[in-house]
Amino acid sequence: MIRFGHIIFGVAFLLSLCTAVSASERFPPPEFESGYEQPSPTTPHPRQDIYEYIDAAVLLAGLSLSSYLVLRNRSRRAIFILMVFSLLYFGFWRKGCVCPIGAIQNIVLSVFDRDYVVPIVVGVFFVLPLVFTLFFGRVFCAGVCPLGAMQDLVLLRPVPVPRWAESGLRLFAYVYLGAAVLFAATGSAFVICRYDPFVSFFRLSGNLNVLILGACFLVVGVFIGRPYCRFVCPYGVILRQMSRLSKWRVTIAPDECVQCRLCEDSCPFGAIKEPTTDWPVHEYDRSKKRLAFLILLLPVLMLLGGWMGSGVRMVTARMHETVRLAERVYLEDEGKVEGTTDASLAFRATGKEVKELYEEASNIRAEFGLGGWFFGGFVGLVIGLKLIGLSVRRQRKDYEADRASCVACGRCFEYCPKEHARLKKAKEMIGKS
Amino acid sequence: MNRGFGQVQNRREMLGRVLRYATLGLLGAAGGWGFAKRRRLVREGKCINHGICRGCEVFEKCGLPQALSAKQVLENR
Numbered sequence: 001m002i003r004f005g006h007i008i009f010g011v012a013f014l015l016s017l018c019t020a021v022s023a024s025e026r027f028p029p030p031e032f033e034s035g036y037e038q039p040s041p042t043t044p045h046p047r048q049d050i051y052e053y054i055d056a057a058v059l060l061a062g063l064s065l066s067s068y069l070v071l072r073n074r075s076r077r078a079i080f081i082l083m084v085f086s087l088l089y090f091g092f093w094r095k096g097c098v099c100p101i102g103a104i105q106n107i108v109l110s111v112f113d114r115d116y117v118v119p120i121v122v123g124v125f126f127v128l129p130l131v132f133t134l135f136f137g138r139v140f141c142a143g144v145c146p147l148g149a150m151q152d153l154v155l156l157r158p159v160p161v162p163r164w165a166e167s168g169l170r171l172f173a174y175v176y177l178g179a180a181v182l183f184a185a186t187g188s189a190f191v192i193c194r195y196d197p198f199v200s201f202f203r204l205s206g207n208l209n210v211l212i213l214g215a216c217f218l219v220v221g222v223f224i225g226r227p228y229c230r231f232v233c234p235y236g237v238i239l240r241q242m243s244r245l246s247k248w249r250v251t252i253a254p255d256e257c258v259q260c261r262l263c264e265d266s267c268p269f270g271a272i273k274e275p276t277t278d279w280p281v282h283e284y285d286r287s288k289k290r291l292a293f294l295i296l297l298l299p300v301l302m303l304l305g306g307w308m309g310s311g312v313r314m315v316t317a318r319m320h321e322t323v324r325l326a327e328r329v330y331l332e333d334e335g336k337v338e339g340t341t342d343a344s345l346a347f348r349a350t351g352k353e354v355k356e357l358y359e360e361a362s363n364i365r366a367e368f369g370l371g372g373w374f375f376g377g378f379v380g381l382v383i384g385l386k387l388i389g390l391s392v393r394r395q396r397k398d399y400e401a402d403r404a405s406c407v408a409c410g411r412c413f414e415y416c417p418k419e420h421a422r423l424k425k426a427k428e429m430i431g432k433s
Numbered sequence: 434m435n436r437g438f439g440q441v442q443n444r445r446e447m448l449g450r451v452l453r454y455a456t457l458g459l460l461g462a463a464g465g466w467g468f469a470k471r472r473r474l475v476r477e478g479k480c481i482n483h484g485i486c487r488g489c490e491v492f493e494k495c496g497l498p499q500a501l502s503a504k505q506v507l508e509n510r
Contacts (some may be wrong), residue, residue: 052488110467117471117481120490127460135452245453395441 010219052121055094059128059144062086066143067136069410071248076410082143082154086339091146096202100140101147101235102193104177105184131236133242137249141229141239142408145200148229151221154408158268159223166270169231175383177234182375186263186367190321192234220343225268229407240404250401250408253418257398264399266415271405276396285411287391294388301380313368320368326361329354342343384413 061207062082069078090096103118103126120125126426127350129140141148161169176192183189193199193299197214200206220227229236243249252263252272279287279303317323321343322348329346340348413419474481482489483509486503489495 107463110470115474115479116483117474118467123464123467130460131457134457198438200509242456245449245456247450247453362450 001163003190009108013424022124030331043086052098052119053092055098055122055130056121058089059125060146062163063132063139066408067132070139070142070250070408073252073408074413076413077406078412079143083149086144087146087149087153087177089146090144090193091150091202094146096146096196097193098122099146100125100129101145101233102190102196104234105192106237108181108184109187113187130238130242134245135247137246137403138239138243138407141236142410145229145342146202146382147196147233148226150198150201151217151226151228152223154218155219155224155225155268156289158266160309161224161267161270163270166230171386172235173230173237175231177237177377178375178378180234182316182371183319183366186226186317186364186371189320190418193203197228204358226407230269230405241405244403248413249403250410252399252401252412253416254422255418259398260417261414262417262432263401264287264413266412267401267406267413269407269409271399271402271406271407273396273402276394279393287393289423291388292389294384296386298381301384302377303380305374305376305378305380306373309372309374309379311372313365313372315373317365317368318344320361320364322357323364326357329357377405 065082066079069075070084090099098121100271103122106118106122107126110116129144132139143149180190195210195213197210197217200211200214217228224230259275262272266272318327325343325347328337328341329347332340332344384391413424469497471481480497480499481491484499486492486495486500489500492500492503
Protein backbone atom coordinates (compact mmCIF):
# COMPACT_ATOMS: atom_id res chain seq x y z
CA MET A 1 0.00 0.00 0.00
CA ILE A 2 1.34 3.42 -0.90
CA ARG A 3 1.61 5.77 2.04
CA PHE A 4 1.74 9.54 2.11
CA GLY A 5 5.24 9.32 3.64
CA HIS A 6 6.52 7.20 0.73
CA ILE A 7 5.36 9.86 -1.71
CA ILE A 8 7.09 12.61 0.29
CA PHE A 9 10.33 10.56 0.28
CA GLY A 10 10.05 9.99 -3.48
CA VAL A 11 9.57 13.68 -4.15
CA ALA A 12 12.49 14.63 -1.91
CA PHE A 13 14.70 12.22 -3.86
CA LEU A 14 13.61 13.63 -7.23
CA LEU A 15 14.11 17.21 -6.04
CA SER A 16 17.60 16.34 -4.81
CA LEU A 17 18.49 15.66 -8.46
CA CYS A 18 17.91 19.34 -9.19
CA THR A 19 20.86 20.37 -7.01
CA ALA A 20 23.21 18.11 -8.97
CA VAL A 21 21.96 19.52 -12.25
CA SER A 22 22.37 23.14 -11.26
CA ALA A 23 26.07 22.61 -10.54
CA SER A 24 27.10 22.90 -14.17
CA GLU A 25 26.15 25.29 -16.95
CA ARG A 26 24.30 23.76 -19.85
CA PHE A 27 25.92 25.99 -22.44
CA PRO A 28 29.11 28.02 -22.43
CA PRO A 29 28.42 31.73 -21.72
CA PRO A 30 27.84 33.71 -24.91
CA GLU A 31 30.82 35.48 -26.41
CA PHE A 32 29.77 38.85 -27.78
CA GLU A 33 32.97 40.03 -29.40
CA SER A 34 33.28 37.85 -32.49
CA GLY A 35 30.67 36.23 -34.68
CA TYR A 36 27.98 36.04 -32.01
CA GLU A 37 24.81 34.44 -33.27
CA GLN A 38 21.42 35.02 -31.71
CA PRO A 39 20.19 31.81 -30.07
CA SER A 40 16.77 30.59 -31.10
CA PRO A 41 14.20 31.61 -28.47
CA THR A 42 12.68 29.02 -26.17
CA THR A 43 9.51 31.06 -25.68
CA PRO A 44 6.89 31.02 -28.42
CA HIS A 45 7.03 33.75 -31.07
CA PRO A 46 4.50 36.54 -30.71
CA ARG A 47 1.46 35.73 -32.76
CA GLN A 48 -0.63 37.81 -35.06
CA ASP A 49 -3.44 39.75 -33.43
CA ILE A 50 -6.18 37.71 -35.05
CA TYR A 51 -4.87 34.46 -33.50
CA GLU A 52 -4.76 36.07 -30.08
CA TYR A 53 -8.41 37.04 -30.40
CA ILE A 54 -9.21 33.50 -31.55
CA ASP A 55 -7.51 32.23 -28.38
CA ALA A 56 -9.66 34.56 -26.27
CA ALA A 57 -12.76 33.32 -28.12
CA VAL A 58 -11.74 29.69 -27.52
CA LEU A 59 -11.26 30.49 -23.83
CA LEU A 60 -14.73 32.03 -23.65
CA ALA A 61 -16.27 29.06 -25.48
CA GLY A 62 -14.35 26.61 -23.26
CA LEU A 63 -15.53 28.31 -20.07
CA SER A 64 -19.13 28.43 -21.28
CA LEU A 65 -19.08 24.78 -22.28
CA SER A 66 -17.39 23.78 -19.04
CA SER A 67 -20.06 25.61 -17.04
CA TYR A 68 -22.81 23.85 -18.98
CA LEU A 69 -21.19 20.42 -18.61
CA VAL A 70 -20.52 20.81 -14.90
CA LEU A 71 -23.78 22.36 -13.77
CA ARG A 72 -26.39 21.26 -16.29
CA ASN A 73 -25.16 18.21 -18.18
CA ARG A 74 -23.31 16.76 -15.14
CA SER A 75 -21.23 14.50 -17.33
CA ARG A 76 -17.73 13.53 -16.21
CA ARG A 77 -17.01 12.04 -19.64
CA ALA A 78 -17.84 15.28 -21.45
CA ILE A 79 -15.77 17.30 -18.96
CA PHE A 80 -12.89 14.89 -19.56
CA ILE A 81 -13.11 15.37 -23.35
CA LEU A 82 -13.13 19.16 -22.93
CA MET A 83 -10.14 18.86 -20.60
CA VAL A 84 -8.17 16.89 -23.18
CA PHE A 85 -9.05 19.45 -25.87
CA SER A 86 -7.87 22.29 -23.61
CA LEU A 87 -4.63 20.46 -22.89
CA LEU A 88 -3.98 20.04 -26.61
CA TYR A 89 -5.06 23.55 -27.58
CA PHE A 90 -3.87 25.81 -24.74
CA GLY A 91 -1.04 23.50 -23.72
CA PHE A 92 0.67 21.79 -26.63
CA TRP A 93 -0.51 23.98 -29.52
CA ARG A 94 -0.60 27.33 -27.74
CA LYS A 95 2.57 26.38 -25.76
CA GLY A 96 1.02 27.33 -22.43
CA CYS A 97 1.13 31.10 -23.06
CA VAL A 98 -0.86 33.31 -22.46
CA CYS A 99 -2.32 31.68 -19.36
CA PRO A 100 -4.37 33.28 -16.59
CA ILE A 101 -1.90 32.04 -13.97
CA GLY A 102 1.01 34.00 -15.40
CA ALA A 103 -1.25 36.95 -16.25
CA ILE A 104 -1.35 37.78 -12.52
CA GLN A 105 2.16 39.19 -12.92
CA ASN A 106 1.28 41.34 -15.94
CA ILE A 107 -1.63 42.81 -14.01
CA VAL A 108 0.56 43.54 -10.97
CA LEU A 109 3.31 45.07 -13.09
CA SER A 110 0.82 47.34 -14.84
CA VAL A 111 -0.36 48.59 -11.44
CA PHE A 112 3.16 49.40 -10.22
CA ASP A 113 4.89 50.42 -13.46
CA ARG A 114 3.69 53.76 -14.84
CA ASP A 115 4.80 52.86 -18.36
CA TYR A 116 3.53 49.33 -18.66
CA VAL A 117 0.11 48.33 -19.90
CA VAL A 118 -1.39 44.88 -19.99
CA PRO A 119 -2.04 43.62 -23.53
CA ILE A 120 -5.80 43.32 -24.06
CA VAL A 121 -5.70 39.55 -24.59
CA VAL A 122 -3.70 39.04 -21.37
CA GLY A 123 -6.31 41.10 -19.52
CA VAL A 124 -9.10 39.01 -21.03
CA PHE A 125 -7.32 35.77 -20.06
CA PHE A 126 -7.00 37.02 -16.49
CA VAL A 127 -10.52 38.34 -16.04
CA LEU A 128 -12.72 35.81 -17.88
CA PRO A 129 -12.06 32.79 -15.61
CA LEU A 130 -12.61 35.03 -12.56
CA VAL A 131 -15.98 36.22 -13.84
CA PHE A 132 -17.06 32.66 -14.63
CA THR A 133 -15.91 31.52 -11.19
CA LEU A 134 -18.01 34.24 -9.55
CA PHE A 135 -21.08 32.71 -11.14
CA PHE A 136 -20.38 29.03 -11.77
CA GLY A 137 -17.53 27.96 -9.45
CA ARG A 138 -14.14 26.70 -10.59
CA VAL A 139 -15.21 25.68 -14.09
CA PHE A 140 -11.88 26.96 -15.43
CA CYS A 141 -10.01 24.38 -13.33
CA ALA A 142 -12.50 21.70 -14.37
CA GLY A 143 -12.12 21.68 -18.11
CA VAL A 144 -10.11 24.61 -19.44
CA CYS A 145 -6.81 24.85 -17.54
CA PRO A 146 -4.11 22.86 -19.37
CA LEU A 147 -2.04 22.52 -16.20
CA GLY A 148 -4.96 20.99 -14.34
CA ALA A 149 -5.74 18.74 -17.30
CA MET A 150 -2.19 17.42 -17.42
CA GLN A 151 -2.32 16.46 -13.75
CA ASP A 152 -5.82 15.06 -14.00
CA LEU A 153 -4.75 12.70 -16.79
CA VAL A 154 -1.98 11.10 -14.71
CA LEU A 155 -4.11 10.63 -11.59
CA LEU A 156 -4.29 6.83 -11.56
CA ARG A 157 -4.07 5.71 -7.93
CA PRO A 158 -5.42 8.49 -5.72
CA VAL A 159 -4.26 8.46 -2.12
CA PRO A 160 -6.12 10.63 0.41
CA VAL A 161 -4.01 13.43 1.87
CA PRO A 162 -4.47 13.85 5.63
CA ARG A 163 -6.44 16.98 6.51
CA TRP A 164 -3.56 18.48 8.53
CA ALA A 165 -1.16 18.04 5.61
CA GLU A 166 -3.69 19.45 3.16
CA SER A 167 -4.26 22.55 5.31
CA GLY A 168 -0.55 23.11 5.85
CA LEU A 169 0.55 22.53 2.26
CA ARG A 170 -2.17 24.82 0.94
CA LEU A 171 -0.51 27.77 2.69
CA PHE A 172 2.38 27.47 0.25
CA ALA A 173 0.16 28.66 -2.62
CA TYR A 174 -0.56 31.90 -0.71
CA VAL A 175 3.15 32.44 -0.02
CA TYR A 176 3.88 31.79 -3.70
CA LEU A 177 1.20 34.26 -4.77
CA GLY A 178 2.61 36.88 -2.39
CA ALA A 179 6.15 36.30 -3.65
CA ALA A 180 5.03 36.44 -7.30
CA VAL A 181 3.28 39.76 -6.63
CA LEU A 182 6.34 41.15 -4.81
CA PHE A 183 8.75 40.20 -7.60
CA ALA A 184 6.43 41.42 -10.35
CA ALA A 185 5.72 44.70 -8.54
CA THR A 186 9.41 45.43 -8.17
CA GLY A 187 10.04 44.52 -11.81
CA SER A 188 12.45 41.76 -10.73
CA ALA A 189 11.08 38.60 -12.29
CA PHE A 190 7.98 36.75 -13.41
CA VAL A 191 8.56 33.79 -11.11
CA ILE A 192 5.30 32.05 -11.97
CA CYS A 193 6.38 31.72 -15.60
CA ARG A 194 9.98 30.93 -14.71
CA TYR A 195 8.99 28.05 -12.45
CA ASP A 196 5.94 26.83 -14.37
CA PRO A 197 6.50 23.08 -14.06
CA PHE A 198 4.54 22.03 -17.15
CA VAL A 199 5.49 24.62 -19.71
CA SER A 200 8.69 22.70 -20.53
CA PHE A 201 6.53 19.74 -21.55
CA PHE A 202 4.30 21.93 -23.69
CA ARG A 203 7.25 23.54 -25.49
CA LEU A 204 9.45 20.45 -25.44
CA SER A 205 12.32 22.68 -24.35
CA GLY A 206 13.44 24.81 -21.43
CA ASN A 207 15.32 24.65 -18.19
CA LEU A 208 16.26 21.12 -17.07
CA ASN A 209 15.62 21.89 -13.39
CA VAL A 210 12.10 23.02 -14.19
CA LEU A 211 11.60 19.92 -16.34
CA ILE A 212 12.61 17.75 -13.37
CA LEU A 213 10.25 19.77 -11.17
CA GLY A 214 7.45 19.12 -13.67
CA ALA A 215 8.30 15.42 -13.71
CA CYS A 216 8.11 15.43 -9.88
CA PHE A 217 4.65 16.97 -10.02
CA LEU A 218 3.51 14.39 -12.54
CA VAL A 219 4.92 11.46 -10.52
CA VAL A 220 3.28 12.79 -7.36
CA GLY A 221 0.15 13.49 -9.39
CA VAL A 222 -0.25 9.75 -10.06
CA PHE A 223 -1.12 9.35 -6.36
CA ILE A 224 -2.12 12.82 -5.14
CA GLY A 225 -4.78 14.60 -7.17
CA ARG A 226 -3.58 17.78 -8.87
CA PRO A 227 -0.74 18.67 -6.47
CA TYR A 228 0.17 21.87 -8.35
CA CYS A 229 -3.41 23.13 -8.41
CA ARG A 230 -4.00 22.39 -4.73
CA PHE A 231 -0.75 23.38 -3.11
CA VAL A 232 1.07 25.73 -5.47
CA CYS A 233 -1.14 27.44 -8.06
CA PRO A 234 -1.33 31.19 -7.23
CA TYR A 235 -4.28 31.71 -9.56
CA GLY A 236 -6.00 28.83 -7.76
CA VAL A 237 -5.75 30.91 -4.58
CA ILE A 238 -7.77 33.70 -6.20
CA LEU A 239 -10.21 31.23 -7.75
CA ARG A 240 -10.73 29.56 -4.35
CA GLN A 241 -11.84 32.86 -2.84
CA MET A 242 -14.00 33.79 -5.83
CA SER A 243 -15.59 30.36 -5.81
CA ARG A 244 -16.81 30.92 -2.25
CA LEU A 245 -19.01 33.69 -3.70
CA SER A 246 -20.24 31.75 -6.72
CA LYS A 247 -23.93 31.98 -7.52
CA TRP A 248 -24.27 28.41 -8.75
CA ARG A 249 -22.08 25.53 -7.65
CA VAL A 250 -21.44 21.83 -8.03
CA THR A 251 -23.81 19.63 -6.06
CA ILE A 252 -23.06 15.95 -5.63
CA ALA A 253 -26.72 14.92 -5.76
CA PRO A 254 -28.88 16.35 -8.57
CA ASP A 255 -31.62 17.11 -6.01
CA GLU A 256 -31.93 16.21 -2.32
CA CYS A 257 -29.09 14.25 -0.69
CA VAL A 258 -30.18 10.92 0.85
CA GLN A 259 -26.95 10.65 2.88
CA CYS A 260 -26.10 7.18 1.57
CA ARG A 261 -22.37 8.05 1.97
CA LEU A 262 -21.50 6.42 -1.35
CA CYS A 263 -19.76 9.61 -2.50
CA GLU A 264 -17.75 9.98 0.71
CA ASP A 265 -14.42 8.77 -0.75
CA SER A 266 -15.07 9.63 -4.39
CA CYS A 267 -13.17 12.92 -4.44
CA PRO A 268 -9.41 12.58 -4.95
CA PHE A 269 -8.99 16.24 -3.97
CA GLY A 270 -10.52 15.95 -0.50
CA ALA A 271 -13.24 18.41 -1.44
CA ILE A 272 -16.26 16.52 -0.07
CA LYS A 273 -17.31 17.65 3.36
CA GLU A 274 -19.46 15.43 5.54
CA PRO A 275 -22.52 16.64 7.48
CA THR A 276 -21.68 18.20 10.83
CA THR A 277 -22.93 17.09 14.22
CA ASP A 278 -24.02 19.41 17.01
CA TRP A 279 -21.32 20.63 19.35
CA PRO A 280 -21.37 19.87 23.05
CA VAL A 281 -21.95 23.07 25.07
CA HIS A 282 -18.56 23.00 26.87
CA GLU A 283 -16.77 22.64 23.52
CA TYR A 284 -18.71 25.61 22.17
CA ASP A 285 -17.59 27.84 25.06
CA ARG A 286 -13.98 26.77 24.70
CA SER A 287 -14.02 27.44 20.96
CA LYS A 288 -15.42 30.94 21.55
CA LYS A 289 -12.45 31.76 23.81
CA ARG A 290 -10.03 30.30 21.27
CA LEU A 291 -11.62 32.35 18.50
CA ALA A 292 -11.30 35.56 20.53
CA PHE A 293 -7.64 34.78 21.22
CA LEU A 294 -6.94 34.09 17.52
CA ILE A 295 -8.64 37.32 16.43
CA LEU A 296 -6.39 39.22 18.83
CA LEU A 297 -3.40 37.27 17.54
CA LEU A 298 -4.12 38.23 13.91
CA PRO A 299 -2.52 41.73 13.93
CA VAL A 300 0.45 40.34 15.86
CA LEU A 301 1.00 37.70 13.18
CA MET A 302 0.70 40.32 10.46
CA LEU A 303 3.22 42.62 12.13
CA LEU A 304 5.59 39.74 12.78
CA GLY A 305 5.27 38.58 9.18
CA GLY A 306 5.80 42.11 7.88
CA TRP A 307 8.88 42.58 10.06
CA MET A 308 10.34 39.28 8.83
CA GLY A 309 9.46 40.04 5.21
CA SER A 310 11.17 43.39 5.41
CA GLY A 311 14.12 41.88 7.25
CA VAL A 312 15.02 39.54 4.41
CA ARG A 313 15.06 42.33 1.81
CA MET A 314 18.81 41.89 1.22
CA VAL A 315 18.14 38.33 0.10
CA THR A 316 14.89 38.88 -1.83
CA ALA A 317 16.30 41.96 -3.60
CA ARG A 318 18.87 39.69 -5.26
CA MET A 319 16.10 38.55 -7.59
CA HIS A 320 16.49 41.97 -9.25
CA GLU A 321 19.21 41.99 -11.88
CA THR A 322 20.43 45.50 -10.94
CA VAL A 323 21.03 44.43 -7.34
CA ARG A 324 22.84 41.29 -8.49
CA LEU A 325 24.98 43.37 -10.82
CA ALA A 326 25.78 45.95 -8.12
CA GLU A 327 26.85 43.21 -5.72
CA ARG A 328 29.01 41.57 -8.37
CA VAL A 329 30.68 44.85 -9.34
CA TYR A 330 31.31 45.60 -5.66
CA LEU A 331 32.94 42.20 -5.10
CA GLU A 332 35.07 42.60 -8.23
CA ASP A 333 36.19 46.08 -7.22
CA GLU A 334 37.06 44.91 -3.72
CA GLY A 335 39.02 41.98 -5.18
CA LYS A 336 36.86 39.48 -3.32
CA VAL A 337 36.13 37.49 -6.47
CA GLU A 338 38.27 36.63 -9.44
CA GLY A 339 37.37 37.36 -13.04
CA THR A 340 34.32 39.09 -14.45
CA THR A 341 30.85 38.15 -15.62
CA ASP A 342 29.17 39.10 -18.90
CA ALA A 343 26.88 41.46 -17.01
CA SER A 344 29.70 43.24 -15.16
CA LEU A 345 31.72 43.52 -18.39
CA ALA A 346 28.74 44.97 -20.22
CA PHE A 347 28.16 47.44 -17.36
CA ARG A 348 31.76 48.65 -17.40
CA ALA A 349 31.58 49.06 -21.18
CA THR A 350 28.72 51.53 -20.78
CA GLY A 351 30.99 53.90 -18.82
CA LYS A 352 28.31 54.45 -16.22
CA GLU A 353 29.39 55.53 -12.71
CA VAL A 354 29.59 52.67 -10.17
CA LYS A 355 28.13 55.02 -7.56
CA GLU A 356 25.04 55.44 -9.71
CA LEU A 357 24.62 51.68 -9.90
CA TYR A 358 24.95 51.33 -6.10
CA GLU A 359 22.36 54.05 -5.60
CA GLU A 360 19.95 52.32 -7.95
CA ALA A 361 20.48 49.00 -6.13
CA SER A 362 19.94 50.73 -2.79
CA ASN A 363 16.62 52.17 -4.01
CA ILE A 364 15.52 48.75 -5.19
CA ARG A 365 16.42 47.26 -1.79
CA ALA A 366 14.31 49.94 -0.14
CA GLU A 367 11.41 48.98 -2.44
CA PHE A 368 11.88 45.37 -1.35
CA GLY A 369 11.90 46.52 2.27
CA LEU A 370 8.50 48.17 1.85
CA GLY A 371 7.18 45.34 -0.33
CA GLY A 372 8.47 42.87 2.26
CA TRP A 373 6.21 44.48 4.90
CA PHE A 374 3.19 43.91 2.67
CA PHE A 375 4.28 40.42 1.65
CA GLY A 376 5.03 39.32 5.21
CA GLY A 377 1.86 40.99 6.47
CA PHE A 378 -0.13 39.10 3.84
CA VAL A 379 1.44 35.79 4.87
CA GLY A 380 0.71 36.58 8.52
CA LEU A 381 -2.87 37.45 7.63
CA VAL A 382 -3.30 34.17 5.74
CA ILE A 383 -1.88 32.11 8.62
CA GLY A 384 -4.06 33.98 11.11
CA LEU A 385 -7.21 33.54 9.02
CA LYS A 386 -6.38 29.87 8.53
CA LEU A 387 -6.18 29.39 12.30
CA ILE A 388 -9.45 31.25 12.73
CA GLY A 389 -11.04 29.14 10.00
CA LEU A 390 -9.93 25.95 11.75
CA SER A 391 -11.56 27.00 14.99
CA VAL A 392 -14.90 27.97 13.42
CA ARG A 393 -17.37 25.12 13.04
CA ARG A 394 -19.60 25.27 10.01
CA GLN A 395 -23.03 23.70 9.86
CA ARG A 396 -23.70 21.20 7.08
CA LYS A 397 -26.68 18.94 6.86
CA ASP A 398 -25.66 17.03 3.70
CA TYR A 399 -22.56 15.74 2.01
CA GLU A 400 -21.38 18.80 0.12
CA ALA A 401 -18.64 19.70 -2.32
CA ASP A 402 -16.53 22.35 -0.62
CA ARG A 403 -16.97 25.52 -2.66
CA ALA A 404 -13.35 26.57 -2.43
CA SER A 405 -11.60 23.21 -2.89
CA CYS A 406 -13.91 21.66 -5.50
CA VAL A 407 -12.36 21.85 -8.97
CA ALA A 408 -15.65 20.71 -10.53
CA CYS A 409 -14.09 17.62 -12.14
CA GLY A 410 -17.43 15.77 -11.92
CA ARG A 411 -16.03 12.52 -10.50
CA CYS A 412 -18.51 12.46 -7.62
CA PHE A 413 -21.60 12.60 -9.87
CA GLU A 414 -21.51 8.96 -10.83
CA TYR A 415 -21.26 7.84 -7.19
CA CYS A 416 -24.66 9.31 -6.37
CA PRO A 417 -27.60 6.87 -6.71
CA LYS A 418 -29.89 9.83 -7.32
CA GLU A 419 -27.76 10.78 -10.29
CA HIS A 420 -28.15 7.24 -11.68
CA ALA A 421 -31.91 7.53 -11.26
CA ARG A 422 -31.85 10.90 -13.05
CA LEU A 423 -29.86 9.50 -15.96
CA LYS A 424 -32.15 6.48 -16.21
CA LYS A 425 -35.18 8.74 -16.28
CA ALA A 426 -33.58 10.95 -18.91
CA LYS A 427 -32.83 7.89 -21.09
CA GLU A 428 -36.40 6.71 -20.77
CA MET A 429 -37.65 10.15 -21.77
CA ILE A 430 -35.40 10.13 -24.83
CA GLY A 431 -36.55 6.58 -25.67
CA LYS A 432 -40.21 7.58 -25.49
CA SER A 433 -39.75 10.64 -27.67
CA MET B 434 -33.70 22.71 9.35
CA ASN B 435 -34.13 24.97 12.37
CA ARG B 436 -35.03 28.62 12.10
CA GLY B 437 -31.67 29.99 13.31
CA PHE B 438 -29.76 27.97 10.76
CA GLY B 439 -32.07 29.26 8.01
CA GLN B 440 -31.51 32.86 9.06
CA VAL B 441 -27.75 32.37 9.09
CA GLN B 442 -28.00 30.87 5.59
CA ASN B 443 -30.02 33.83 4.33
CA ARG B 444 -27.57 36.30 5.84
CA ARG B 445 -24.64 34.44 4.27
CA GLU B 446 -26.35 34.37 0.89
CA MET B 447 -27.01 38.09 0.99
CA LEU B 448 -23.44 38.84 2.03
CA GLY B 449 -22.20 36.54 -0.74
CA ARG B 450 -24.37 38.36 -3.29
CA VAL B 451 -23.08 41.76 -2.20
CA LEU B 452 -19.47 40.57 -2.33
CA ARG B 453 -20.00 38.88 -5.72
CA TYR B 454 -21.27 41.99 -7.41
CA ALA B 455 -18.74 44.18 -5.61
CA THR B 456 -15.95 41.94 -6.97
CA LEU B 457 -17.50 42.09 -10.41
CA GLY B 458 -17.62 45.89 -10.19
CA LEU B 459 -14.00 45.93 -9.03
CA LEU B 460 -12.94 43.81 -12.02
CA GLY B 461 -14.83 46.13 -14.35
CA ALA B 462 -13.25 49.21 -12.77
CA ALA B 463 -9.79 47.66 -13.06
CA GLY B 464 -10.45 46.94 -16.75
CA GLY B 465 -11.56 50.54 -17.30
CA TRP B 466 -8.47 51.83 -15.53
CA GLY B 467 -6.30 49.63 -17.80
CA PHE B 468 -7.94 51.07 -20.93
CA ALA B 469 -7.53 54.61 -19.62
CA LYS B 470 -3.85 53.98 -18.90
CA ARG B 471 -3.33 52.59 -22.41
CA ARG B 472 -4.93 55.66 -23.96
CA ARG B 473 -2.84 57.96 -21.77
CA LEU B 474 0.44 56.28 -22.77
CA VAL B 475 -0.48 56.35 -26.46
CA ARG B 476 -1.43 60.04 -26.13
CA GLU B 477 1.88 60.81 -24.38
CA GLY B 478 3.70 59.10 -27.23
CA LYS B 479 5.11 56.32 -25.08
CA CYS B 480 5.66 52.74 -26.18
CA ILE B 481 3.06 50.38 -24.70
CA ASN B 482 4.78 47.15 -25.71
CA HIS B 483 8.28 47.42 -24.20
CA GLY B 484 9.82 48.38 -27.54
CA ILE B 485 8.59 45.25 -29.33
CA CYS B 486 6.70 46.14 -32.49
CA ARG B 487 5.67 42.63 -33.44
CA GLY B 488 2.24 41.85 -32.08
CA CYS B 489 1.77 45.42 -30.84
CA GLU B 490 -1.86 46.51 -30.99
CA VAL B 491 -1.11 50.12 -31.99
CA PHE B 492 1.71 49.38 -34.45
CA GLU B 493 -0.24 50.57 -37.51
CA LYS B 494 -0.86 54.00 -35.99
CA CYS B 495 2.43 54.30 -34.07
CA GLY B 496 4.83 57.09 -34.98
CA LEU B 497 7.70 56.24 -32.60
CA PRO B 498 11.14 55.96 -34.30
CA GLN B 499 11.36 52.20 -33.70
CA ALA B 500 7.93 51.63 -35.24
CA LEU B 501 8.78 53.82 -38.24
CA SER B 502 11.97 51.88 -38.94
CA ALA B 503 10.11 48.58 -38.46
CA LYS B 504 7.50 49.76 -41.00
CA GLN B 505 10.28 50.70 -43.41
CA VAL B 506 11.82 47.24 -43.09
CA LEU B 507 8.44 45.63 -43.70
CA GLU B 508 7.80 47.81 -46.76
CA ASN B 509 11.17 46.94 -48.31
CA ARG B 510 10.66 43.21 -47.89
